[in-house]
Amino acid sequence: MKIHSITLKNFLCYYSNNKIIFKDGLNLVLGSNGYGKSKLYDAFQWVFKDGITDDLIHGDERNPGNIKKTENLKRTLISDKALAETKNTEIVSCEVIIEVSYSEHIHYQLKRKYSVQRISNVEWKEPVTSTFELFKKDVTSYITISDEYEKDRILETLIPTGVRPYVWFQGERGVNNIIDISSAKSLRTVIKQLSDIEIWEDYIDIAKKLASDVKKEYELAIKTSKSYNDNVEKLLEDKNYLESQLTQKEQLLTETEDRLTKLTKKRELLIANLSTAQKIEKERLKKDNKISHLIEVNRKIDFFYSTFPQNLFKKYWLLMNTDNLLNKYAEKYNNYQKLVIDRQVSILASEKINSLPQGVPEPVHVNNMLEDEHCYVCDRPARKGTPEYAAIEKKIDTSRNDKENKKDIEKQLRLFLNSGYILSDKFKNTEEDITNIIEEKDSLVERRKDLEADIAAIENEIQNEINNSGIDQATDIINSFEEAEDDIRKCSQNLGKLQGEIERIKGSLQSNSFNISRLTKGEIKPDLEEKKKLTEDLVDSTIRIKESQYSELIKLLEKKSNEHYERINKPTGAFYGKIRFTETSNDGYRPEIIDDTQKKVSNLNTSQTSSLKLAIIMAIITANQSIDNAARYPLISDAPISDFDALKSKSFLVEVANTFSQSIIIVKDYLKEEANSSNRYSLDIERLQELQELLKTNSKLLNIVHLNIPEGLVVTNRETLSIDIKQIGAI
């Protein structure tokens, strides 16, 4: 099929009549965001599928096609501007006409139309169906094809339903719907859809049914044989039991395989966010670590403030710089001592002349003198109540009190001086101590500032990552990923266990069959034995052949994928590796990128993943050698290169042009915002010329269509919106 043109009348944002002419080669439709690119893709879908891509259910597993039908879209299919201009009772329609040819002489026109009538300002009469008309060109005019069956047949001939998803797709989501690389069975499904491999599965089915009929005949023959006895009956019972066990285990195996596929898919989905989640988690751990440090620093600062006043006393810091006082006191104490000695000397001198020296006589003698009422110093009586007695009495008090008082004062003064000396030792390093501890505190305050700044920076980093990725439950993602990994490991182990059990049951069945035939030897007719052997061998053979056919197709697909993959990636100069389809334990194949050492490359970026998928999709088309799909069906893709840089976009477009005889690629690339007018874009002529030159080297043509909006309009005001289509052609 070749697409010649598409006409959009009041369809979505395409107000009034808009016609785009397509040519052989690469048709590049360029438009910025909101300029009708996806709506153009929707127009193709609407004509062929009576529905458009439903963004709301994007990614819903229940509806992988994501198609919303006319019955659910109704007047939203019609341009808001056209609806706004429609008066009460008036009818307004949208329609899309696609002109195609199947061969040089067979041309068709496909037209889908939907009309509504305005009842009031807010009410509309909206039918649930659109009308589809198909016309065949007859020399100069178009003849209507009214037979519904014929219409379906022609549509299927133009582009088979099974092929359409591989040649018509939208960006990443479309690619994901076509080929889900996380599902090991995806490639088998692809092979099944695009090859005649199903016929081999039919052969297996027929052979199994035939073998089952023969088996029934064989068992009946055993039961009616003369040798049939308890032993044979027991063996037959065992056989039935083993067969039911086998069916059960095989069912379990299928369920486990499905579970493994789902888990693998879940893991793949999580992997996409894992590195970001790990980064966020790492930052959080870093933040927690910093917070722990901050708490410790704060504790030390608090300790400083709480212990400083205590240390003024405990560590005698208050006495700092009081050395001069001690010196003064020591000087005074020395003077005092000197004074005391001098005074004692003078007292002694005077007492020697005039009286008894201090402390003489001893108290015991004084007491004796008082008892005897006699002074033995001057040897004369001293009667109680006489002045002499009183003089002796006085001697007792004076000697005792004077001595004690003097000693006490002296002691206190001496102690005070000694304490001063002891203390002076303790506070001699106080200044240094205080300087050190204050420096330490200042350094802690600085550290606190740094830590607070670090924590704020980490928090900022975390928030940026969350905003950019939309991941706010990083821990959940990491935990879910680990759980999925664990479940996959367990599931794979179960799978291996089940496969082992199935093999054992098959072995038991074989020996059971051998025992039955041994016990009934000679009883079963040779032709029945032969029939049984033939049909069982046929089953085995068809199974083996189907597998080898799959394997060959997979190898071919791998080869073709690599050819496309290399051509898309090589010009970029970046590492791209090689695609390998690895057989999985659950009987599927998973595409992987391997490096030169044959090791799987993990954590592919979106650009690598997209080019991997696009290369496989191209290979699905080009590997099918029985039909030249690439030449027969045009590729229509909306935003397939959104993940690519300029170099890769260019090599992808060249590859598309070289692979498909006609392709319509709708992108926002190759445009430049006009300097003097925001929201208006002009073509990036330099890059387009470069692309055109590259295509020319392979004799491929470039046809450019530019989607813009009329000056003065804004894409957000849908009631005035229309699209300005410029048919640029070649540069």
Place this chain on the structure above:
Amino acid sequence: MPAIDRLKILLSDSELKKNYQISDEKIQSITMTPSSDELENEEMMIILVRELVKKQSEDIPNKTAASKLYTILDSRLPKYLERKK
């Protein structure tokens, strides 16, 4: 893929070739519509595989195809075994 190619592929299965002595020459020269003489001398497995490929191409349900194959096998096998003796 034409039915004859699928027939050749099926007969090329190594186990089948070994167990039923199917030579490469035979595979190369095999046809979907052998003459009665050729049919008379053919291995039963070859006949069976040919019928399988043929019946599947008739666009009939697999169950019906299996029944037809059973009838063919049933009717040809005694003669084949007789000939083998």
